[in-house]
Amino acid sequence: MRYIHEFRSAVVAATLARSIAAEADPRRSYHLMEFCGGHTHAIFRYGVQDLLPPNVELVHGPGCPVCVLATPRLDAVIELAADADVILVSYGDMLRVPGSRKRSLLRARALGADVRMAYSALDALDVAAANPNRPVVFFAIGFETTTPATAVLVLEARRRGLTNLSVYCNHVLTPPAIRGILDSPEVVRIDGFIGPSHVSTVIGSRPYEYVAEDYERPVVIAGFEPLDVMQAILMLIRQINAGNATVENQFTRGVTREGNLKAQALVAEVFALRSSFEWRGLGSVADSALQIKPELGAFDAERRFNLIEQPVIENKACECPSIIRGLKKPTDCAIFGKACTPRNPIGSCMVSSEGACAAYYKYRHRSRSQSVADA
Amino acid sequence: MCLAIPAKVLEVHPDGWARVEVGGIRSRVSLAMLDEVNVGDYLIVHAGFALTRLNVEEAEKTLALFAEIAAKLEFPAHALHS
Numbered sequence: 235m236r237y238i239h240e241f242r243s244a245v246v247a248a249t250l251a252r253s254i255a256a257e258a259d260p261r262r263s264y265h266l267m268e269f270c271g272g273h274t275h276a277i278f279r280y281g282v283q284d285l286l287p288p289n290v291e292l293v294h295g296p297g298c299p300v301c302v303l304a305t306p307r308l309d310a311v312i313e314l315a316a317d318a319d320v321i322l323v324s325y326g327d328m329l330r331v332p333g334s335r336k337r338s339l340l341r342a343r344a345l346g347a348d349v350r351m352a353y354s355a356l357d358a359l360d361v362a363a364a365n366p367n368r369p370v371v372f373f374a375i376g377f378e379t380t381t382p383a384t385a386v387l388v389l390e391a392r393r394r395g396l397t398n399l400s401v402y403c404n405h406v407l408t409p410p411a412i413r414g415i416l417d418s419p420e421v422v423r424i425d426g427f428i429g430p431s432h433v434s435t436v437i438g439s440r441p442y443e444y445v446a447e448d449y450e451r452p453v454v455i456a457g458f459e460p461l462d463v464m465q466a467i468l469m470l471i472r473q474i475n476a477g478n479a480t481v482e483n484q485f486t487r488g489v490t491r492e493g494n495l496k497a498q499a500l501v502a503e504v505f506a507l508r509s510s511f512e513w514r515g516l517g518s519v520a521d522s523a524l525q526i527k528p529e530l531g532a533f534d535a536e537r538r539f540n541l542i543e544q545p546v547i548e549n550k551a552c553e554c555p556s557i558i559r560g561l562k563k564p565t566d567c568a569i570f571g572k573a574c575t576p577r578n579p580i581g582s583c584m585v586s587s588e589g590a591c592a593a594y595y596k597y598r599h600r601s602r603s604q605s606v607a608d609a
Numbered sequence: 610m611c612l613a614i615p616a617k618v619l620e621v622h623p624d625g626w627a628r629v630e631v632g633g634i635r636s637r638v639s640l641a642m643l644d645e646v647n648v649g650d651y652l653i654v655h656a657g658f659a660l661t662r663l664n665v666e667e668a669e670k671t672l673a674l675f676a677e678i679a680a681k682l683e684f685p686a687h688a689l690h691s
Contacts (some may be wrong), residue, residue, distance in 0.1 A: 236615070236617070236651070237614075237615045237651060237663060237665075238615065238632075240672050240675070241671075241675075243675065243679065245679045246675045246678050246679045249678045249679060249681055250678060253678075325656065353657055354639065354656055354657025355656070355657070355658075356639060357657075376656075379655045379656070379660065380655070380656055382641075382642050382658065383639075383641075383655075383656060383657065383658045386641045386642075386658075432653065432655050432660055435660045435661040436642075436661075458614070461675060484671075486664065486667040486670070486671065487663050487664045487665075487668035487671060488660075488661055488663060494643075494660065494661055496643065496644065497642040497660070500641070500642065
């Protein structure tokens with residue numbers, strides 16, 4: 235597979251590891267947050283942390299779409315799915331996320347609700363066309379990567395006159411979430427950010443420039459392969475050592491400063507900014523999410539249905555909120571790997587492969603000897 | 610949802626779809642976010658949509674840099690995972 239294998243070379247990884255060890259100043263430590271859950275997964279799969287000296291620590295960020303969805307919004311959609319008429323469509327991971335009182339969309343389906351799994355947002359078009367007399371709701375989640383897809387869904391539904399289709403919009407934005415973490419009163423030490431791959435293909439590298447300028451933290455956008463991540467770590471260490479805070483792009487094969495302008499235009503046509511939005515773990519973050527524009531209100535499930543968000547009592551043992559902020563590691567959680575496993579997730583971080591708990595659990599038996607550079 | 614890898618374009622359909630292949634697995638992706646996609650292009654695909662075209666020239670530059678890094682050692686770079 236072209237452009238995949240070459241980015242997993244064990245020899246290059248070993249050499250990059252050597253450079254990182256040589257350039258990391260032993261008199262200080264480096265706390266680098268990988269924002270994106272895809273990076274968290276790659277870091278565990280390839281044992282990247284084991285290739286780093288002990289004073290270079292990776293802090294796992296909130297870039298896992300299902301992990302950051304506030305439980306009251308999930309509960310509201312589980313209630314909606316219970317309506318016998320409604321067909322609910324969403325991505326696979328979303329169906330497994332536990333809401334309050336151990337409910338989930340999969341469980342709702344087992345109890346008779348019509349809940350369908352989508353691979354692409356456009357799958358909802360076929361469902362709506364095949365069921366013209368029933369309301370079809372697409373439960374849209376995700377960062378800037380899935381947002382243009384939902385925009386295409388809404389515009390296609392309008393073009394095809396699928397008036398039975400609407401979208402429950404839970405799309406969130408990466409740059410405000412980074413600000414939310416840095417502004418959090420509970421200080422997490424972050425010396426630099428490994429910027430997301432796919433999100434950045436859409437939004438470009440420009441939106442991170444304020445992080446570098448206002449917060450004086452370097453950002454290096456990295457590809458998803460292990461060598462990409464290791465090179466980005468080396469670039470961050472070099473910036474930190476030199477006292478620099480700029481945005482650099484390691485993932486030049488996918489990301490430009492401007493990003494995908496066509497995708498951005500689709501998003502701008504369909505969505506407007508929410509003045510604030512509740513995130514699991516981060517709380518309320520200003521200007522951090524999108525809603526469907528009023529002129530497309532006919533496709534907005536929040537206007538068409540009575541979606542009530544009730545306050546919930548979270549499972550106190552679950553450390554997901556602190557893990558999402560980078561304050562705690564999955565292994566700091568008392569129920570990790572015991573009551574909470576991927577087969578029986580208590581918290582959202584254990585559900586998706588992008589969640590830090592799921593990544594820790596899946597690769598927990600990996601020892602130093604199995605990491606990429608030792609092969 | 611973020612675990613996608615570059616997919617090679619096999620066919621481009623006039624209605625905005627492409628057939629792509631990754632490691633022998635073929636699927637259909639929407640080209641709604643991209644213009645002027647050609648057979649043989651590599652796309653970065655996410656949840657059924659092509660997010661962007663892989664810039665082959667830039668990929669080769671990064672690989673050349675890695676080859677330079679590997680050359681510091683005395684044996685050739687090889688891939689661990691298939």
